[in-house]
Amino acid sequence: MSKKEITIYDLAEKLGLSAATVSRALKDHPAINSETKKKVFALAKKMGYRTNKFASNLRKQKTNTIGVIVPRLNSPFMSSVLSGIEKTANNKGYNIIISQSLESEAKERSNVFTHFNNRVDALIVSLSYETDNMDHFQSFINKEIPLVFFDRVPESINATKVVIDNFRAGYEATLHLIEQGYKDIVHITGNIKRNVYKDRFEGYKRALTDHNILYREDNFICNDLSEDAIYNCIHNQILTRKKLPDALFITNDTSAAFALSILKENGIKIPSKMAIIGFNNDLISKVTEPNITTINYPGYQMGETVARIAIEKIDNKSEKDVTSTVILNAELVVRGSTVKR
Amino acid sequence: MSKKEITIYDLAEKLGLSAATVSRALKDHPAINSETKKKVFALAKKMGYRTNKFASNLRKQKTNTIGVIVPRLNSPFMSSVLSGIEKTANNKGYNIIISQSLESEAKERSNVFTHFNNRVDALIVSLSYETDNMDHFQSFINKEIPLVFFDRVPESINATKVVIDNFRAGYEATLHLIEQGYKDIVHITGNIKRNVYKDRFEGYKRALTDHNILYREDNFICNDLSEDAIYNCIHNQILTRKKLPDALFITNDTSAAFALSILKENGIKIPSKMAIIGFNNDLISKVTEPNITTINYPGYQMGETVARIAIEKIDNKSEKDVTSTVILNAELVVRGSTVKR
Structure with a gap:
């Protein structure tokens, strides 16, 4: 097979048409009748003709x-x-x-x-x-x-x-925990330079304040949300506490599911000892035991x-x-x- | 700000150089000294000059x-x-x-x-x-x-x-189940038109035969592996059986995790009543309870x-x-x- 690029001249020669007619046919020009267009398109496809996109785009x-x-x-x-x-x-x-x-x-x-x-x-x-x-x-x-x-x-x-309205989502997630009776709520999230994490954090804080729960700085944990970061955070910043928090609000479901499995391995019953809420509504939130409460993010x-x-x-x-x-x-x-x- | 495209002529005029010199500088031509190149690059960046990729690619x-x-x-x-x-x-x-x-x-x-x-x-x-x-x-x-x-x-x-060697992976997954004492093993997979599913299936069958376990057609289930398909398959093709199979080999971890959660909801203990093995080693296989045995697919x-x-x-x-x-x-x-x- 040849590697030579097929041109409109090749098509014109094979079809016994002028190059101008072939060119107009390929552009679906109204002056060319549909039978001719059909023939030109069929041969173009068969011979592997490609529109000269570069030239056309340049124009x-x-x-x-x-x-x-x-x-x-x-x-x-x-x-x-x-x-x-x-x-x-x-x-x-x-x-x-x-x-x-x-x-x-x-x-x-x-x-x-x-x-x-x-x-x-x-x-x-x-x-x-x-x-x-x-x-x-x-x-x-x-x-x-x-x-x-x-x-x-x-x-x-x-x-x-x-x-999405991240402030509202953060507020609703926290409010839900408060309504379920949880008070010592840790928020684990990403870099609050980014609106998504900052707004969820603000929503979390506001929900606490609105319900007369003091926001504590040590209950706010920022990391890169990688598997390693979650592993270290749960082991070194949660499980080492004298008094364990009673709920975690974690900013994505993958991290929430991973945290849940680490906590369970360490004998923490979910949700009786500690509640967990995630974010996104990824499939992973539906396969853990228990399933994870989350924010549906479309x-x-x-x-x-x-x-x-x-x-x-x-x-x-x-x-x-x-x-x-x-x-x-x-x-x-x-x-x-x-x-x- | 102007929307006009910056040309080498604009750069040349501002720098008091010839267009040819600017053009060669932008191409890192050895005949142009590095000071000049630096000046040209700096101005090009500042003015938002874009190489004419179309023309260059056309060549x-x-x-x-x-x-x-x-x-x-x-x-x-x-x-x-x-x-x-x-x-x-x-x-x-x-x-x-x-x-x-x-x-x-x-x-x-x-x-x-x-x-x-x-x-x-x-x-x-x-x-x-x-x-x-x-x-x-x-x-x-x-x-x-x-x-x-x-x-x-x-x-x-x-x-x-x-x-990857899908035949071998399918064989090893099935062999592992056999070695653990499971005999009535259902394989749930995708369209066996595709090598990945066909080869895993062949590996599964060979492992059964090699260990004197009769392959049964009703233990081979093909579907599109969507959430709906797995839900229906577990409800209508597994849980309805008079005698439940003792193991499932499912061709991806997402489906395996979802199947596991449905089975548990229906009171099936994993792995004492039924074993599950997945495929891929996605994170989801590590957050279910129990965690899911799988094939690590890099x-x-x-x-x-x-x-x-x-x-x-x-x-x-x-x-x-x-x-x-x-x-x-x-x-x-x-x-x-x-x-x-």
């Missing part, structure tokens, strides 16, 4: 790609979001180019630069743990290339953001929403970009890990 | 992108593989374009066509459940564009494949390996492509769900 200044930067690809929540983004983008004829910041500001900066050089038509981002300086997004803002943030979003940038719908918004922005580039925040619903799902029988 | 016929087609983005195994692919590709200066077939042959065909038209430098694929006809890969083969399959690979195509390393191979193939396009199969190690991890105390 249109459009690449039909959307860049996506996520902290990590291998998290249940992120893979649900990506699944929703890909499905929606693909249905609209866009490809997605995915990169991960691996929670590093430097890698995120380099990812943004790469997407910029690749001339993506839009960029979708969830921030890394450590990102402080947002200057690397300025190139997109200056060029008015659509920029949409989701989940972990910056406060300092005027761009469209898709989030990752797949969030993915669909951010992709839809990004594409709308691409299509309406001339219109004035209105900064907006879209808040998706998240609700408490009560299970056995917080309710004494 | 090189290279896009620096690798296409990836997976059945579903939101599976723990696939997200580990993708994480490994992205990390490796990114380190070598490649972007990845990801699409999902959603287990449909038609969608997979359309994905392949899109990647072909996008002129990816290589394509990495794990097949959908239902793909029968492999003709859609012919365009890549004809053009000698590197094509690498992983996990779910075709038998009929001569391309590089990265897999997804992240598989991702690194396929990306490395794809890039080697891109770099050595002139060399004759040698078809090869790379087999990664997978080993049994014994936990409480199969070992009676």
Whole structure:
């Protein structure tokens, strides 16, 4: 088989048509009759003709790609979001180019630069743990290339953001524990530089205050939520206490499930001795014993929403970009890990 | 801020240099001194200059992108593989374009066509459940564009494949159950059109035969491994039996964990009444009670390996492509769900 690139001239010669006719047929031009178009398409497919996307994109200044930067690809929540983004983008004829910041500001900066050089038509981002300086997004803002943030979003940038109400979710999770009679509630979460963790933490504190429970600093634990971090935190910051806390509010279900299994191994009965509440409503929260009470966070719908918004922005580039925040619903799902029988 | 595209002429004018000098500086040409290069790079960055990748790629016929087609983005195994692919590709200066077939042959065909038209430098694929006809890969083969399959690979195509020894893994899982005294072993798995499920099934059957246990067709259950399918299977094909089987070998940990929680809800003690063995060694296998015995399947390393191979193939396009199969190690991890105390 030949590796030579098939051109419209090859198609024209085989079909006994002019190159101009073939070119117009491939573009579905109304002046060409449908029989001819059918013949041209059939041969193009058979011979492996590819539209010269580079040249065509050079004219249109459009690449039909959307860049996506996520902290990590291998998290249940992120893979649900990506699944929703890909499905929606693909249905609209866009490809997605995915990169991960691996929670590093430097890698995120380099990812943004790469997407910029690749001339993506839009960029979708969830921030890394450590990102402080947002200057690397300025190139997109200056060029008015659509920029949409989701989940972990910056406060300092005027761009469209898709989030849940993390303050309210944190409040409701804590309130539920208080209503069940728990008072000494530890909150284990990620870097509170990020809105998601900061807002949940604020919701937790407010719920305590509203119910006359003193917030204690030693009940607030921040780490990177890795398996190692959870292991060490439970062993060295929870089990070593003279008086054990009576509840843990942990900011994702994977960490909550892992914490639950460590506590059980150490003879702590859940929920009679200690309650646990997670976040996200991942499948893992439904297979532990007891099942874990959690906040249902609709990752797949969030993915669909951010992709839809990004594409709308691409299509309406001339219109004035209105900064907006879209808040998706998240609700408490009560299970056995917080309710004494 | 202006939306006008910055050109080398703008840079040249600001710096008082010729456009040719700027162009050579940006290409790190040895004839230009490093001071000048530094100035040019600094201004290019400041003004938001982008290399004209389209034109440059048009010359090189290279896009620096690798296409990836997976059945579903939101599976723990696939997200580990993708994480490994992205990390490796990114380190070598490649972007990845990801699409999902959603287990449909038609969608997979359309994905392949899109990647072909996008002129990816290589394509990495794990097949959908239902793909029968492999003709859609012919365009890549004809053009000698590197094509690498992983996990779910075709038998009929001569391309590089990265897999584990699924026959051996299926054999070892079953052998372990037999050695623990279990005899009536049900195997719950996916579509055996796919090598991964077929080979595990063959390993299961061989282990039974080697130990004089009769293989029974009603102990072999195929479904799409969704939450609904597992729920229905456990309720209608396991719990309804007059004599319950004494062990289940389930082809992924998510399904195994979910099955375990349903069985426990129905009063079945694990492993004294029924043993369960999973596959993959996902975190979920470590948070159930008891923890689930499984086969450790190194997804992240598989991702690194396929990306490395794809890039080697891109770099050595002139060399004759040698078809090869790379087999990664997978080993049994014994936990409480199969070992009676």
